[in-house]
Amino acid sequence: MPGVGSRGPQLAPASRARRCRLHCTANAGGGTPVAKNSILVVGGTGTLGRQVVRKALDEGYEVRCIVKPRMNPADFLRDWGATTVQADLTDPTSLPATLVGISAIIDCATARPEESTQKVDWEGKVALIQCAQAMGIKRYMFMSIFNCDKHPEVPLMNIKAATEQYLAATALDYTVLRLCGFHQAVIGNYAVPILEDRKVWGTNDDSRTAYMDTQDIARLTLAALRNDACNRRTLTLAGPAAYTTKEVIEKCENLSDSRAQVSTVPTWLLKGTRGLLRGADWAKDAADRLAFAEVLAGNEAWTAPMEETYALLGVDPASITSLDDYLQEYFTRIMKKLKQVGATADRTNFYV
Numbered sequence: 001m002p003g004v005g006s007r008g009p010q011l012a013p014a015s016r017a018r019r020c021r022l023h024c025t026a027n028a029g030g031g032t033p034v035a036k037n038s039i040l041v042v043g044g045t046g047t048l049g050r051q052v053v054r055k056a057l058d059e060g061y062e063v064r065c066i067v068k069p070r071m072n073p074a075d076f077l078r079d080w081g082a083t084t085v086q087a088d089l090t091d092p093t094s095l096p097a098t099l100v101g102i103s104a105i106i107d108c109a110t111a112r113p114e115e116s117t118q119k120v121d122w123e124g125k126v127a128l129i130q131c132a133q134a135m136g137i138k139r140y141m142f143m144s145i146f147n148c149d150k151h152p153e154v155p156l157m158n159i160k161a162a163t164e165q166y167l168a169a170t171a172l173d174y175t176v177l178r179l180c181g182f183h184q185a186v187i188g189n190y191a192v193p194i195l196e197d198r199k200v201w202g203t204n205d206d207s208r209t210a211y212m213d214t215q216d217i218a219r220l221t222l223a224a225l226r227n228d229a230c231n232r233r234t235l236t237l238a239g240p241a242a243y244t245t246k247e248v249i250e251k252c253e254n255l256s257d258s259r260a261q262v263s264t265v266p267t268w269l270l271k272g273t274r275g276l277l278r279g280a281d282w283a284k285d286a287a288d289r290l291a292f293a294e295v296l297a298g299n300e301a302w303t304a305p306m307e308e309t310y311a312l313l314g315v316d317p318a319s320i321t322s323l324d325d326y327l328q329e330y331f332t333r334i335m336k337k338l339k340q341v342g343a344t345a346d347r348t349n350f351y352v
Contacts, residue, residue: 036138038062039225040102042089042128043109044082045074047184048143051218052106057081059222066098066109089124090116095131104139104225105132110156121159126166133170140174141225142167146236146302148178151295164234175224176234179217180302181209183239183326190245190260191252191330200249200260208242210303213321223313235309240322242303251324255331 039056043049044065056063063082066089067074074084087094089109099105107128111120132140144164148157167174193200217237224230243251249260310317 034101034103034136034138035062036103038064038102039104039106040064040066040098041082042066042105042107043143044077044084046108046110047182048179048214048217049108050077051214052108052221053077053082054080055215055218055222056106061222064098064102089128090119092124092127092131095128096135099131099135099137102135102137104141105137106141106221106225108143110143117156117159121156122162125163129163129166129170129172133172138173139225139231140167140172141221142174142176144176144178144234146178146180146238146304147300154295157295168232173228173231175230175232177217177221177224178234178236179212180236180238180304181211182217183211183213183321183323186211186248186252186323186327187330190248191256191327194249194252194256194258194260195334197258198261199263202245202249202262202264206244206299208244208301208303210238210240210242211323212237212239213326216320220309220313220315223315227313229312235312236304237309238302238304238306240306240317240320242301243323248323251327252331255327256335 037060039061041049041053041056041063042065044053044063045067049065053063053065057080065074065077065082065084066087067077067084068088069086077084085098087098089095105128107125109120109124111117129140142163144160145157148160149164151157152161164176167176190200192198220237224235249262252258253260306317309315
């Protein structure tokens with residue numbers, strides 16, 4: 001399994017992996033038929049995961065979600081009609097019970113900024129995949145990152161690539177979906193700061209990203225889940241067009257009738273800062289995330305042709321929401337709300 005220097009994925013200790021298999025085997029018995037429409041969504045409270053949950057419920061699936069015991073409740077998932085069960089990817093013994101009666105897993109989870117990617121995205125996913133095999137799960141849908149196999153220097157991307165390889169070595173019917181970027185990230189990173197008259201951070205590069213609406217990704221994910229032709233395949237999901245950071249900021253400025261306070265971060269500064277942080281144990285996770293930022297600022301095109309994928313999944317390309325349409329709808333709603341509350345120069349109340 002590939003590594004990333006001292007931070008690369010390391011397989012869970014043998015005793016830990018064996019303990020997970022024993023728990024899975026003990027819970028796998030049975031004879032009770034498993035409903036084909038019963039799915040487990042991992043990461044169901046996240047930006048993408050919640051859209052997968054909602055779309056699956058709309059399509060008649062019985063949805064179960066893993067939630068961690070935390071301060072932020074997952075009440076909205078239960079309000080929608082999903083079942084929630086407490087478990088933690090960092091605790092393999094908590095996983096088997098979540099898979100009882102499940103036919104497929106949709107894995108949207110990744111470590112939060114305060115969490116360890118090694119423990120969550122590598123050790124936790126290995127344990128989950130082992131449980132899925134032991135308990136006879138029929139399908140495993142894994143959310144990965146575009147071109148992750150080409151950037152072993154980035155810990156999270158290397159872990160995603162390693163997990164893809166790990167899945168390929170199993171007997172599971174899996175589908176890997178490699179994602180480029182989300183429309184929702186554009187709102188958080190650019191639209192909201194511009195509306196709130198806060199700084200917008202950009203880089204001096206020509207990288208282009210083909211953003212896609214998470215609602216469309218959820219729809220394509222469930223189409224792939226139903227399609228046996230997607231078994232043991234890797235598909236890249238990219239939006240209709242790719243944009244630079246500068247182009248995205250300009251779109252937000254035009255639609256909001258505002259000027260962005262742009263602070264440009266040179267690529268060389270990202271690399272230098274990462275080098276400094278890597279030397280301190282307390283800052284290694286921050287350094288890992290800067291490595292990802294380096295890739296995003298590396299003049300690459302995060303896009304891929306989608307014609308074959310649309311044909312495979314039976315999806316009309318015209319039904320995919322473009323970034324232009326998404327931003328137009330977002331700013332139309334926001335600007336209407338601003339007028340209703342009488343906002344002028346001070347736009348910090350646009351959530352009202």
